[in-house]
Amino acid sequence: xxxxxxxxxxxxxxxxxxxxxxxxxxxxxxxxxxxxxxxxxxxxxxxxxxxxxxxxxxxxxxxxxxxxxxxxxxxxxxxxxxxxxxxxxxxxxxxxxxxxxxxxxxxxxxxxxxxxxxxxxxxxxxxxxxxxxxxxxxxxxxxxxxxxxxxxxxxxxxxxxxxxxxxxxxxxxxxxxxxxxxxxxxxxxxxxxxxxxxxxxxxxxxxxxxxxxxxxxxxxxxxxxxxxxxxxxxxxxxxxxxxxxxxxxxxxxxxxxxxxxxxxxxxxxxxxxxxxxxxxxxxxxxxxxxxxxxxxxxxxxxxxxxxxxxxxxxxxxxxxxxxxxxxxxxxxxxxxxxxxxxxxxxxxxxxxxxxxxxxxxxxxxxxxxxxxxxxxx
Amino acid sequence: xxxxxxxxxxxxxxxxxxxxxxxxxxxxxxxxxxxxxxxxxxxxxxxxxxxxxxxxxxxxxxxxxxxxxxxxxxxxxxxxxxxxxxxxxxxxxxxxxxxxxxxxxxxxxxxxxxxxxxxxxxxxxxxxxxxxxxxxxxxxxxxxxxxxxxxxxxxxxxxxxxxxxxxxxxxxxxxxxxxxxxxxxxxxxxxxxxxxxxxxxxxxxxxxxxxxxxxxxxxxxxxxxxxxxxxxxxxxxxxxxxxxxxxxxxxxxxxxxxxxxxxxxxxxxxxxxxxxxxxxxxxxxxxxxxx
Ligand SMILES: Cc1cc2nc3c(=O)[nH]c(=O)nc-3n(C[C@H](O)[C@H](O)[C@H](O)COP(=O)(O)OP(=O)(O)OC[C@H]3O[C@@H](n4cnc5c(N)ncnc54)[C@H](O)[C@@H]3O)c2cc1C
Numbered sequence: 093x094x095x096x097x098x099x100x101x102x103x104x105x106x107x108x109x110x111x112x113x114x115x116x117x118x119x120x121x122x123x124x125x126x127x128x129x130x131x132x133x134x135x136x137x138x139x140x141x142x143x144x145x146x147x148x149x150x151x152x153x154x155x156x157x158x159x160x161x162x163x164x165x166x167x168x169x170x171x172x173x174x175x176x177x178x179x180x181x182x183x184x185x186x187x188x189x190x191x192x193x194x195x196x197x198x199x200x201x202x203x204x205x206x207x208x209x210x211x212x213x214x215x216x217x218x219x220x221x222x223x224x225x226x227x228x229x230x231x232x233x234x235x236x237x238x239x240x241x242x243x244x245x246x247x248x249x250x251x252x253x254x255x256x257x258x259x260x261x262x263x264x265x266x267x268x269x270x271x272x273x274x275x276x277x278x279x280x281x282x283x284x285x286x287x288x289x290x291x292x293x294x295x296x297x298x299x300x301x302x303x304x305x306x307x308x309x310x311x312x313x314x315x316x317x318x319x320x321x322x323x324x325x326x327x328x329x330x331x332x333x334x335x336x337x338x339x340x341x342x343x344x345x346x347x348x349x350x351x352x353x354x355x356x357x358x359x360x361x362x363x364x365x366x367x368x369x370x371x372x373x374x375x376x377x378x379x380x381x382x383x384x385x386x387x388x389x390x391x392x393x394x395x396x397x398x399x400x401x402x403x404x405x406x407x408x409x410x411x412x413x414x415x416x417x418x419x420x421x422x423x424x425x426x427x428x429x430x431x432x433x434x435x436x437x438x439x440x441x442x443x444x445x446x447x448x449x450x451x452x453x454x455x456x457x458x459x460x461x462x463x464x465x466x467x468x469x
Numbered sequence: 470x471x472x473x474x475x476x477x478x479x480x481x482x483x484x485x486x487x488x489x490x491x492x493x494x495x496x497x498x499x500x501x502x503x504x505x506x507x508x509x510x511x512x513x514x515x516x517x518x519x520x521x522x523x524x525x526x527x528x529x530x531x532x533x534x535x536x537x538x539x540x541x542x543x544x545x546x547x548x549x550x551x552x553x554x555x556x557x558x559x560x561x562x563x564x565x566x567x568x569x570x571x572x573x574x575x576x577x578x579x580x581x582x583x584x585x586x587x588x589x590x591x592x593x594x595x596x597x598x599x600x601x602x603x604x605x606x607x608x609x610x611x612x613x614x615x616x617x618x619x620x621x622x623x624x625x626x627x628x629x630x631x632x633x634x635x636x637x638x639x640x641x642x643x644x645x646x647x648x649x650x651x652x653x654x655x656x657x658x659x660x661x662x663x664x665x666x667x668x669x670x671x672x673x674x675x676x677x678x679x680x681x682x683x684x685x686x687x688x689x690x691x692x693x694x695x696x697x698x699x700x701x702x703x704x705x706x707x708x709x710x711x712x713x714x715x716x717x718x719x720x721x722x723x724x725x726x727x728x729x730x731x732x733x734x735x736x737x738x739x740x741x742x743x744x745x746x747x748x749x750x751x752x753x754x755x756x757x758x759x760x
Contacts, residue, residue, distance in 0.1 A: 093478060093538045095687050097470050157470050351755035367745065370752035374681075374696040377751075381472075381680035388472040403673050455669035456662070463645045463668055465659035 095384065097157065105161050111145055112169040119172070125295050125436070132210060132252040135175035139207030148205040152186040156390040160383065163338035168345070173338065176249050180204040180211035184257045187274075187327045192314050200255070200276065212253035214244040214277070214301060215324070221246075222453050224259070225268045225321060229303060231260035231275065237307040238262070238275065240283075243300065246447075250286045250299040253279045257327065258308070263318050272320035274327075276312040283307075293439040294430075328449070329401060336408055337383055343415055344376045346434070354422045368418055375411045379404070399461045402454045409444035409451060416441045472683070474542075481539055485546040488519055493550050498726065501553055505608045508554050508575060508589040517572020521547075521556075522563045530564055537624070541631040541686040548635025548705075551729050553609040555586040557628045557740070558594065566592050580619035581742055587613045595619040607732035621742040627685055627694045629740050630701035634675070634682050636730050636737075637704035640712040641671040643727065647716055658715075667711045671704075678704035692754045695747035702744060705734035 097105070119138065123130030142148050150162045151174075174181050185204045188196055203209040220227040229242025240260055247256070256277040263271030277284075283306040288296035315323040351369055354360040386400045416438035420427035427435055445451045459465040474482070492512055501509070516522065524540050526532020533539075540560070547556055558578035559569050568574030568591070577586045579595035587593060587600055588611065600613040645668055648659030658664045678700040685693035709731035713720035720727055738744065 093474055093683060093687055094471055095684060101470070348755050348758065351752070355756065363749075366752040367748040369755060370748035370750070371699060373692075373751040373755055374699040374747070377693065377696040378677050378681035378700045381684040382677050384470065384472045384684070385680040388470055391470075392473060400676075403676050406669070406673050407677050452662070452666070455666040458669035458672055459659070459665035463672060465645065465648055465665050465668060466657050468656075468660045468662060468665075 097161070101157055101161060104158055105165060108147070108162065108165050109169070111147075112165065112171060115141055115145065116169060116171060122172075128249070128252050128296065132176045132249075135172065135177050136207040136210065138172045139174075139177050139181070139205075141207075143206050148207075151181045152189050156387045160337060160387045164341050167338045167341035176210045176252060177204070177207070179213045179249070179253075179257065180209065180255075183213070183327045184211040184255070184276075187257070187323060188276075188314060190326055191274075191323050195311075196276075196314060203254075209254040210249060210252055211255045211257060212247050212250045212279070214247050214250075214256040214258040216246045217243060218245050222450055224324070225272065227259055227261060227272065229258075229260050230264065231262050231273065231308070233262075233310070234307075236310050238273075238310060238313075240275075240277070240303050240306040240308055243302050245300050246289075246298045247286075247301050248298045250279070250301055251288060251296075255279060256301075259320055259324060262320075266318060269321045271318050272324070273317050274314045274320040274323040275308050276314065277306065277308045278312075281306050281308065291440075292442065293436055297440075329399075336405065337387075339412070340376060340379050340383055340408065343412060344380065346415060346419070346437075347372055347376060350419055350422050350434075357422070357424070359422055359424070365418075365421060368421075372411070372415055372418060375414070379408055379411060382407070399457060402449075402457045403462075405448065406451055406454045406458065412444050413441045472687075478539060478542055481535075482542045482546060485519075485521070485543050486549075488515075489546055489550045489552060493552055495726070498551060498729075502608050502729070506588065506611045508586065510575075513554060513559075513575060514572040517570065522560050522572055523570035524560070526564045526570055530570075532563065532570060536686075537627065537689055538683065538686040540628060541682060544628045544631035545635035545638070545682075548632030548733075549639045551609060551636070551726070551733060555590065556632075557625050558585070560628065561622060561625060562592065562594060566594070578619070578625070579615050579617065580621055580625075581739065582615060582618055583739055584613045584615055585610050585736070585740070587611070605736075607729070607736045609729060609733065610736050612736070621746075623689075623691055623694050626698050626741040626747075627682070627689075629737050630678075630682050630685070630694070630697040633701035633705035633734060633737055634678050636734050637671070637675045637678060637701070637708040640705070640708040640727070640730055641668070641675050644668050644671060644712040644715040651717075664715055667715055671708050671711050674700075674704040674707060692751060695750050698741075698747050699744060699751075702734070702738045706731070706738065709734050 123134050150159055181204060185201060188200050215224060217227050217229060231238035231240045256279055258275045258277040260273055260275055261271050262273040283304040285302040287300045289298055289300055291297045359365055382404055386404060416434060419434040420438055423432060426432050460467055492515060520533040521543055523532040524535050524543060528534035555577045559576040562569035562576040564570060566574055566576050569576050574591040575589055576592045576594060577584055577590035579593060579597040584597050584600055587597060596617040597615050600615045603612045603614055605612040648664050648668055649657055651658050681700040682697040685697040713727050716727060719725055
């Protein structure tokens with residue numbers, strides 16, 4: 093049991109730090125949160141810089157520890173977040189890398205890594221959220237194409253995506269988990285309508301998608317026909333397993349900023365507030381250790397993160413909400429001003445216990461798959 | 470980075486678990502509860518012979534020469550089985566108090582206004598003047614109040630957190646076992662989400678505490694140790710309460726071992742400073758380091 097990094101890992105860290113010091117000042121100014129084309133260009137530009145410097149494939153080409161170091165250092169340096177690249181880099185890409193054919197990997201992976209193409213995730217439907225396997229979007233085989241009809245919802249970044257990892261029902265007769273397939277749908281195909289939805293934070297973070305006889309080549313299916321549920325589990329394990337690592341580092345920084353702010357505005361003298369921030373410090377320190385533990389475990393077992401990701405996701409999503417609630421108490425009445433820092437973060441933290449599987453669903457997963465408790469009727 | 474147990478550490482944990490299962494099983498636990506205040510000296514010496522107290526003492530001084538991570542694993546097992554006695558105080562006295570390393574001596578420590586096992590102790594470290602006995606809430610831990618507030622050894626905080634982790638782990642196991650087998654309304658109660666989610670939260674708290682405790686054992690950093698204490702106290706106390714809830718009426722009986730876990734968890738939260746101190750230390754740490 094140790095927490096020491098190997099000389100090669102330390103060398104990677106030093107090299108990355110050095111590069112970040114030079115690269116970050118050359119970035120263009122950040123676009124406003126509502127400017128999606130601007131955000132796409134900005135996020136892809138950042139990915140392109142990473143790629144050109146040899147860090148493009150760090151999210152799934154590198155060992156879990158190197159990935160951890162990458163996320164830690166980029167966050168500490170204040171580098172941009174993956175942003176629009178999230179789905180491609182953190183779960184569609186890894187899924188194609190793990191489950192795709194050689195041609196599929198050659199077609200889809202390089203553009204993700206180079207920062208040329210953006211992916212979105214078309215899993216949820218109006219009547220299939222937590223019960224994802226109840227999805228109804230139909231794909232009928234017609235020659236070399238599937239003809240897809242149905243609708244998707246809560247699709248993040250849909251209006252700026254080039255590809256969608258899409259779950260469709262290819263066998264309506266089969267039991268609900270068995271008749272699903274995983275397709276890569278080009279977002280410029282005729283028949284796709286994207287309607288942005290406004291979030292409670294006031295931004296257009298996600299969208300509704302209507303699919304009307306959209307033709308998707310059969311060659312775009314990842315995994316066997318009707319085997320999409322298994323492929324989906326691979327995707328979700330990536331989403332829950334490693335996708336939040338950098339954010340823990342970010343939360344630890346926010347916590348220090350909160351302490352500084354509280355000392356400035358006098359609230360630091362309140363022992364109850366101080367103790368609360370102290371406890372949050374313990375919380376995020378522990379979450380960082382849990383991350384290191386999970387990463388070490390993934391390194392030993394090789395590859396796909398396990399259900400331990402659900403343990404992390406559960407604890408983290410609540411801790412993040414508590415962090416920004418504490419921020420509101422540090423700010424006092426200023427926490428009602430949308431122009432103050434942390435106020436929008438507080439609003440967006442509300443989605444963490446819902447997106448990528450609600451806390452209730454994560455508890456079911458932990459109870460049934462780790463603890464072996466029986467499934468309810 | 471290999472933040473996982475090594476083969477040797479797994480073997481050590483298995484060895485301690487085996488020793489405790491053989492020497493302090495359910496029957497011995499029952500016997501200890503029936504005779505409160507008595508410490509099993511033979512068992513104490515066996516622990517000594519097995520190296521429990523001398524675990525971190527250098528080999529040159531007759532010890533086992535292992536480190537904090539190994540000590541944490543041993544204390545986690547002790548916490549799991551509710552092993553009674555001033556384990557932490559005696560372990561910390563190995564090498565300085567004669568007989569502590571071998572388990573010949575029982576060493577108690579006065580700190581934070583309380584002394585555990587004062588009357589059974591051969592040696593008391595710290596200032597126990599004016600000690601007054603309490604009617605201890607935990608039948609397996611006799612307590613005295615002392616006026617003097619001693620200083621707290623960070624290693625005592627960490628080893629106590631390790632015991633809490635063991636208790637939390639055990640409470641979670643007990644709850645899951647029961648939830649799988651006890652049937653109501655024609656199905657195991659573990660199929661009901663209200664129970665399932667209690668169990669899941671117990672595991673989440675325990676595993677988060679585990680990462681914190683093990684990390685603190687590796688770094689021995691004060692902030693890591695305070696983190697470990699806060700997380701482990703929470704996992705142990707809430708774990709025991711949730712376990713009680715999962716067991717229904719049976720959870721509220723003297724017969725069932727659960728109350729002993731809850732009571733011991735409470736005792737441990739007062740052993741080495743308290744949560745306020747850890748929270749204040751960790752708050753101060755936020756300002757001490759650059760953003
Ligand atoms: C910001 C954000 C971004 C998102 N991005 C995407 C995206 O890009 N692509 C995508 O496909 N989806 C996306 N989602 C959708 C997300 O995955 C779903 O919202 C989520 O899985 C919950 O489904 P639902 O909204 O239909 O809620 P429901 O499933 O209707 O759940 C409502 C409530 O019932 C509870 N509940 C449901 N079933 C159970 C059960 N079995 N046991 C106990 N409680 C239960 C839930 O926990 C919840 O509290 C996003 C969501 C958000 C908030």
